[in-house]
Amino acid sequence: MPWPGAAGTLFLMTDERTPVERTLAELGATSPEAIAARFAEVRARFDAETARLAPCDLAAWTAVRNAWLGRASGVITAIGDNWLKPATPEQKRVVGKSLNGLKAHVERTLEELRARAEAAGDAGPAAAGGSDLSLPGVRRALGTRHPIRQTREELERIFRSIGFSVVEGPEIETPYYNFEALNIPEHHPARDTMDTFYLSLPKGSPELLLRTHTSPMQIHTMERQQPPVRIVVPGRVYRRDNPDSTHSFAFHQIEGLAVDTDITFCEFKGTVEYFVREFLGPKTRTRLRPSYFPFTEPSAEVDASCFACDGRGCRICKHAGWIELFGAGMVDPAVYGFVNYDAKRLSGFAFGIGVERMAMMRYGISDIQLFYQNDVRFLRQFE
Numbered sequence: 001m002p003w004p005g006a007a008g009t010l011f012l013m014t015d016e017r018t019p020v021e022r023t024l025a026e027l028g029a030t031s032p033e034a035i036a037a038r039f040a041e042v043r044a045r046f047d048a049e050t051a052r053l054a055p056c057d058l059a060a061w062t063a064v065r066n067a068w069l070g071r072a073s074g075v076i077t078a079i080g081d082n083w084l085k086p087a088t089p090e091q092k093r094v095v096g097k098s099l100n101g102l103k104a105h106v107e108r109t110l111e112e113l114r115a116r117a118e119a120a121g122d123a124g125p126a127a128a129g130g131s132d133l134s135l136p137g138v139r140r141a142l143g144t145r146h147p148i149r150q151t152r153e154e155l156e157r158i159f160r161s162i163g164f165s166v167v168e169g170p171e172i173e174t175p176y177y178n179f180e181a182l183n184i185p186e187h188h189p190a191r192d193t194m195d196t197f198y199l200s201l202p203k204g205s206p207e208l209l210l211r212t213h214t215s216p217m218q219i220h221t222m223e224r225q226q227p228p229v230r231i232v233v234p235g236r237v238y239r240r241d242n243p244d245s246t247h248s249f250a251f252h253q254i255e256g257l258a259v260d261t262d263i264t265f266c267e268f269k270g271t272v273e274y275f276v277r278e279f280l281g282p283k284t285r286t287r288l289r290p291s292y293f294p295f296t297e298p299s300a301e302v303d304a305s306c307f308a309c310d311g312r313g314c315r316i317c318k319h320a321g322w323i324e325l326f327g328a329g330m331v332d333p334a335v336y337g338f339v340n341y342d343a344k345r346l347s348g349f350a351f352g353i354g355v356e357r358m359a360m361m362r363y364g365i366s367d368i369q370l371f372y373q374n375d376v377r378f379l380r381q382f383e
């Protein structure tokens with residue numbers, strides 16, 4: 001163990017070891033006077049070293065502190081191990097007391113130096129004699145954007161690139177916006193699939209619920225804006241779904257709505273195909289399967305050729321060759337009636353994409369719950 005600081009001249013030995021690495025018997029210091037003299041030498045060495053410290057040099061201060069107070073190999077530990085432990089019972093009394101005195105001196109001096117360095121730092125670089133710009137900076141561990149966030153941003157980017165703008169809406173809705181204005185009247189069976197969370201409010205308050213999809217923003221937007229409309233709406237939605245590998249009770253969707261005077265099924269199909277190819281790769285094929293949503297007519301489920309087997313059939317696509325992506329369709333003219341749009345003149349399409357499911361497809365993730373567990377071993381893979 002070298003002495004802390006520059007090569008020492010105080011303790012020149014033929015033996016390579018420093019005095020604190022040798023026992024007192026080896027040093028020939030067995031009487032109380034000889035022991036005290038040895039401690040005085042160590043203390044003088046410490047004082048000389050700290051006297052050389054520049055007032056603001058925190059790195060040098062840390063090095064001195066570690067060299068003297070470091071638990072594993074500091075000088076104080078070495079004295080305890082090599083001078084105190086092997087000492088005779090009479091010597092132990094003297095060594096113990098001196099060691100305590102030395103340790104208190106070292107701790108007090110270092111603390112004073114640290115306070116002085118801090119005060120000098122507070123007074124500004126000029127008062128402290130200038131900053132040492134060569135000191136390493138404090139590195140803060142940076143987090144990364146969550147894979148759901150990254151996926152959402154990628155979806156937004158794709159739709160922005162073809163003229164859609166991004167808007168956001170409230171997570172708390174009235175049943176009117178979440179259901180009725182979307183052509184889902186009370187007692188309609190389509191409500192059962194979204195059996196949802198209502199807020200408990202004082203009697204007489206209007207009913208409020210956590211939105212079950214981003215579709216209410218279709219209505220808010222059309223109420224506020226005359227056509228043409230081209231928006232996407234990312235956001236969190238809630239359903240009373242039991243968690244499993246593909247379901248969560250809180251998840252994310254991105255809604256799309258385009259309304260204008262000349263939008264046909266071709267624009268709808270072309271937009272969907274463009275989006276799927278941009279997101280999942282140029283070779284991905286798209287299929288529209290007839291489906292039902294009260295607010296679109298006709299409605300479709302959009303499927304993509306399986307990314308794992310390219311449509312040949314595998315375990316991931318359950319040997320179908322296709323994977324279901326999201327629901328979509330041409331806006332049902334009945335919806336225009338709720339927002340005072342002229343259903344005879346206007347037409348449009350809408351879609352609602354599950355962000356988690358898209359991220360699962362893209363990154364080959366088999367369990368949706370991984371997104372919510374905040375396990376850094378999972379999240380680091382998306383840096």
Ligand code: FA5
Nearest residue numbers: 213215241247248251325326327328350351352354357
């Ligand atoms: C809807 O929510 C419709 N609003 C979509 C729509 C919009 C259709 C506009 C037509 C026009 P659906 O319930 O199928 O549809 O949900 C859409 C997507 O959300 C699903 O394809 C799926 O990717 C995702 N999703 C649904 N439930 C869950 C859940 N519990 N956990 C995670 N993702 C879900």
